[in-house]
Every structure is written in structure tokens, then in C-alpha cells.
Amino acid sequence: MKKSFVLLFSLVLSHLAFTQEALFNAADLKSPEINADKTVTFRFFAPKADSVFITGDFLPTMKVKSRFGLVDVPKPALMQKDAKGVWTFTSDALAPELYSYSFTVDGLRSIDPNNPFLNRDVATVTNIFIVGGPQADFYKVNDIPHGSVTRRWYDSPGLGIDRRVTIYTPPGYESSNATYPVLYLLHGAGGDEEAWIALGRTAQIMDNLIAQGKAKPMIVVMPNGNASQDAAPGEGNTGFYKPQFMAPRTMEGSYEAAFMDIVKFVEKSYRVNAKKESRAIAGLSMGGFHSMHISRFYPNTFDYVGLFSAAIMPREDATAKVYSNIDETLKVQKENGTKLYWIAIGKTDFLYQANVDFRKKLDGMGMKYEYVESEGGHIWRNWRVYLTQFVPKLFN
Template sequence: MYTSKSFTKFCSSATLLLLFCTGFTFAQSSNTYSVKSWFGPPAPTFSPVVAADHHITFRLKARHASDVKLLFGEWNIKPQTMTKDTAGIWSITINPVEPGIYSYVFTVDGVQTLDPVNPVTKIGTQLYSSIVEVSGNTPRFDEVQNIPHGTLQIHRYLSTPLKQLRGLYVYLPPQYYNQPTTSFPVLYLRHGGGDNESSWTQAAGRADVILENLIAAKKAVPMIIVMTNGLTDGSWAGGSNTKGLKDLDEELTTDVIPLIEKTYRVKKGRESRAITGLSMGGGQAFVIGLRNLDKFAWIGEFSAGLLSDKDFNADEYAPNVVNSTLNQKLKLLWIGIGKDDPRYPGHLDLVAMLNKRNIHNEFLAIPGGHEWTVWRIELAGFMQKLFK
């Protein structure tokens, strides 16, 4: 309890503290920080710059380099020499190109590099290239448009044959949420040897965009797309040899399909499942599909090296299957290839074999090499045939 004497002592101490604080002088602030520059107009694009007439200008800062070249495209690439200005900026403007998605890289004194100011890249098992997109007056079939859009989901699961956690991507069309009581057919879509489960939905693949555009144009049935990892040991061989194909077959049928059918509203009959893929994944889709005709009624492949090999024997991979009885079991067998691809002659042999055995197939050979330009077109054609 305070006494009169103690209260007087407390007040005297407080008065001294107050006098001390008020007598202290703070140093003048030297803060020069400002956000005014944040509100100016954005800086112009440095590289790449797409002009209205579809010329493209590429630039790279490399003051100390002595030789810089542009490698534009995915197939039959011809290096183009760039020129340096007094600020050490190398540049080149290429001739107009058709609307599309293009890959490019630079070489700096012989060392390949991506465009450091362009975040859009082609990736898979490694970073491959930078990407530039050229729009046209009419939106392309593989260009994002102002239409209803679906969603992408990612899952992890334990692979029974590989005994490791694996990833897969699932694309759900906009109708999946707009029609909550509807079940949907499923396309199992496989990637190539240098890619992974995300590649078909990256800037180069655009499977989700292609399907959305087709659905909006009423050219394709709304479907779910499932994209798994087709590599077993990180190599093309591991995804194409006898053991690899056996493991991937078991993984798809034992782990993936049950997971999808437990998680999503899907139609479960074989007539509501399709499988296709590009390159390594095309070989996988062809073989796994033929081995599981009780599960798939729609099979396709694009540019598969395995099927193009001069020693390929379909009967070794799918015994007692590749005969005219396929016509009663399959709704579609699709074969696709670029005419400039070294696999093209092998695909002609494959189609000739199928025709000789009176097996119905649809063969689409288009200009282009072993590249995404071809595979996007092939996928669009394949999708328009499915589940009808």
C-alpha cells in the first residue's frame, strides 16, 4: 500500500524520467526509399518481340561474347548469326512466320543457352528450349481462347511394379463441374522419351487447350485426360524394352486406372477408355492398348520409334492379337507421323502390315519432323474421333 511519503518519492522518480526523455534529441532521418518508380509504364519487351507482321526479334545481353547465334525451331534447324551493338546486346530479326508455337535457343561462343528474359520454356527431363508464340487473326486450334476452361489436378501414387512414388496429371473438362451428375470417358495420354507427366500440358503440348477448343467448337466429346510418367529408369530404353513395357502395363492397369475410377466420375467400360501417346509413349500406347483390349476400344500412336524399327514384329509384343478380329474389338486404331521424321518409312511399313492383315486403321501423315507441331495436330485429329 502506498504511503504519502512513498507516493511523493514515486512521483519524483517519474518526473526525472520524463525530463530525461524529453531532453533526448533523435537523429534526423536519412530515409531515401521511394516507390514512385513502381507506378510508371512497364518496360518494353526485350526478347522475343513479335511484330504485327509476324517478324520476330530476339535479343541477348552478352557483352564479352565473340559469337552468338539463334537456333530457331525444332526440326531442320539452321543457326543464324546475330549482331552486337555498342552496348553488348546481340540481336536478330527473322522473317515472318506462320502463327504457331516455336522453340528456340541461343549459342554463345558455342555454348547453348536459353533466353534468360523469357520464362516460357519447353521442359521435360531437362530444360530444352525457350518458346515464343505467334497469334493469328483467327485463334489457332492450340491457342488459349476465351471459352470455358477446365482444371488440372496432380496426384501421387505408389507404383506396384516399380515400388516407388510416381506422379500423374489429370485434366477435367469444364463440363465436369457444370454437369455434376454426369460421368465422363477417359483418354490415357502418354509422353515421349525426353518428357514427363507434365509435358502434354506445358507450353509445347497444350493437350488441355486443344481439347477445350474442340469441345467449344462441338468437335470433340468432353473427356477426362490422364497423363502418367512413362519412364521407368530415366531412359528411352527403360520405357520401351520388354521389362519396361510389362511394368508400365501393370502400373496402368493395377494402380492408375483404379485410382482414376475411384477418384473421379468416369465411365468404366472399355468403350469409354482410349490410349495414345507420342514417340516412346506412342509405342507404349500401341502395345499396352493391344494387350488390354478388355480395357481399351480406342488406340492411337504418334511417331513411335519402336514401331518404326525395321525389325519390329507386332506379334512378339501382342501375340495372337494383330489380326482381322481387331476390327470387331476396336473402335479406332490411329497411326500418325510427320513426313520428315526418319521414322516415316517405318510407319509406312506398319500401315502396310495392318492393311495386309485387313486391320482397319486411320493413318495421318503430315508435313513436319519429330516435333510438337506434328503431335498437337495428331492429338487434335485423334480426339475428334473418340467416344462417338
């Protein structure tokens, strides 16, 4: 027994933990397995199931009727069952990317019990994996210097509550005396201060861009954009509850008006260059809407603005002060000048036309911007790519 203490200890522990599962014959399979030829094999043990489908964002799409017309969704693929009850599916060779997937077992959605890596998007958790290669290597943890990621709380007098925020500081921040520029990076509807760091792989993207000399070392501040929340679901005073797409008091102006609470907190708490030329603001979807409104409501504050698939539409219904005088404040922002006003959207995004209209408005008033049109729609894959494209343009 002496010789095998570690083994015995391991056996007892694993036995205690898995006794229940062993009762139900859970199988220890390798899934997903990324093969040398970049195909990916998925395995799921379900001997009694009549059908197991896999669905994921790497599969061919199909058109589905919806109340908003035809939409593209991945076409679930039927997996093949072997004599032992293991269902298997192997994908085509996949391009480098971070992908997500789930199984559907006799009609019920299931995560992959052999893959503990999950992302939560609003209220749904989904398995993820990475196929390595050029763009996807930005999403990996590589053997390079790493920044720090801190969850901390700041006081927001404008919203009347303490609020949680996620902050990335670049490698070397703690041991340096330098001041740094700041990117404020805003999430979309249904997101929170965990969205960019998890789904967006912000820390990995920043570490890699900085290590490759493609981005200046900078601080990235990822606040919670839902004015009614102190923190992400489960991380705040409300406890555990099911997240929803639009929290109360969303997109009604309070958040934008109180945004300087965050800027003041950051500039008081970190060694930053507290100047317009060292401030950037960008966001996806609702966060793009927020970035557009905040940067023009405080029209001499940010030299860099990024609108990723921005939810920019006319808001004649909006009554908050922050939404009044949009054209006038945009004009002031234009006259004050920005070093970069960057707009990116996918060709099939449901907000495509809204962005066409917004660019027409900017063209009409002579406001300069850079424009990137990508494939695809309103998806995290695009937002990760936009971040890797936008960040190298900052603070040069």
C-alpha cells in the same frame, strides 16, 4: 513518402532482387517481340561477345552429317550488334505455331534472359513463344471456360510404388454429376507426366476444342511411362537429378503390363463411363509403342487408339510376356473391334519406315485404321497437331 508507398515498395523489392544483375549490366529488353507482320525480333545484350547466333525451329534447316546419316537441323543465324552491345535478329514472317529458340554466345548456349517462358525437354530448357493464328490459337489460353489440371499420386501394385500422374478434367466436371469418357495420353522416351501438359499444351488444346464444340468433354490422363520412376525428375523421391532419354526399365514390358493399375485408379476416383466405348489410348513415339502394345495386350479395353510417330519396330529381343504373341493379340483386338485405330507420322520421321512396315502388317491381317501423313519429323509440333486432329474423332 505516403503518396508513393506502392512505388517505393516496388522499387525496393526490385532493387533487392536485381542488385546482382545490375552489377553485370543486364539489360531490360523486349525479346521476343512479335511484330504486326508476324516477323519476330529477338534481342540479346552482350557488348563483349564476338558472335551471337540464334537457333530455333522457325529457321531454315541445313543438312548435318551424323552417324545416322544426314539429318536436318535449323541453321543458326548470326545476330547483328549495335553500338550499345545489343544483338538483334528479325525472322521472316512466321506461320502460326508455338516455336522454341536459344542463343549461342561465343559458342555457348544461352537462354533468353528477357523471356521467362521455358519448356524442359528431357534435360534441356528452351525458350518458347507463340505466333497466333488458326492452328496456334489452340495452344493459347483464351477467354473461355477452363478445365482443371491436377498432379496426384496413385498406387501401382503392378510396379510396387506410388506414382505421380497428371489429370485434366474438363470445364464443368466438378459441378456436374455426369460421367465422362477418358483419353489416356502417353509421352515419349525422355518424357514424363509433365511432357504432354507442358510441351504438348494439352490443357489449352482441350479447353479450346471443347469450347468450339469440336471435342466432347473428356478426362485426359497423362501418366509417367518410365516404369522405374515414381515421378518426373525433381518431382519424386529421387530428388533432383539430370534426366536421361531412356530411364532404367524402359520399354521392357513392366509398364504396359501394369497399365490397368492406372485405369482402375481413374475409374475408381473419377466419374467416368468405365466402358470400352469411353476409353481411348494414344501416345507419341515410345508412347505410341506403349499404346499399340497396351491396347492389344488388353484387347477389349480401348475403342480408340492413337499412334503418333509411334516407335513400332519388331522386338524379337523382347522377352516380357507383354511382347509375346503380338500377332495373335492384334488379331483378337481386330476381332473385338475398335471404333478408331489412328496412325500419324511425318514424312521425314526416322520411324517412317517402321510405320510403313506396321501398316503392311495391319493390311495383311485386314485390320482397319486411319492414316495421316504430315510434313516434318519426330517433333512436338507434329504431336500437338496430331492431338488436335485425333481428339475430335473420339467418343462420337
